[in-house]
Amino acid sequence: MQQTPSNNRPRFPSGGDKRLEMRFDKAFPVIVGSEIFGDAPAVARNISLSGMMIEMADPLPLGSFVTVHFRMPDSGHDIVARAEVKHQYCFNFSREGGPLRARGVGLRFVEFISESGELWQETLSRYRVLH
Structure with missing residues (x-):
């Protein structure tokens, strides 16, 4: 990653992963309010x-x-965050029986409610050690 002189924002090589943080592929239920x-x-x-x-x-x-309520697997704590919808997705795929689709959104957290921010950082730190 390189810095651009005009605005000090990171500049990424074309075609590279633009993610700044480690991501975890987990599937768990959430409530979006x-x-x-x-x-x-x-x-x-x-x-x-x-x-x-x-x-x-x-x-x-x-x-x-939106407000997102979730509990990470292997954690007994509820986490509540305010987030902004930044992306929309539609995944088209097929399985036995025909074409299917799944739709979703990308959320960027803007704030954590109460102690949720510390719990969230603690939970992700634990996953980083396990992987």
Whole structure:
């Protein structure tokens, strides 16, 4: 990663992974709450310290702010975060029986509620040691 002189933002080589943090491929249930769209069950598929990709039946609009409630596997603590919808995804694939699709959104955490931030960092630190 290189620094650009004009704005000191990282510049990445083309085609490289632009992720700044380690990601974990975990699948676990989450509840996504929105003041406008209500609560919706979803499944977290890919998670890092700064955000997560979740699969949900009806993806929320880009720029929406939501509250995400989740519990990491092997952790007894509930984590609550405010997040912004930054990306929308549609995965098309096929299985025996025909074509299927899965839809989801990429969320960027903007804040953790109460002690959730410390619990989240502690949980991810534990996973880094295990892998």
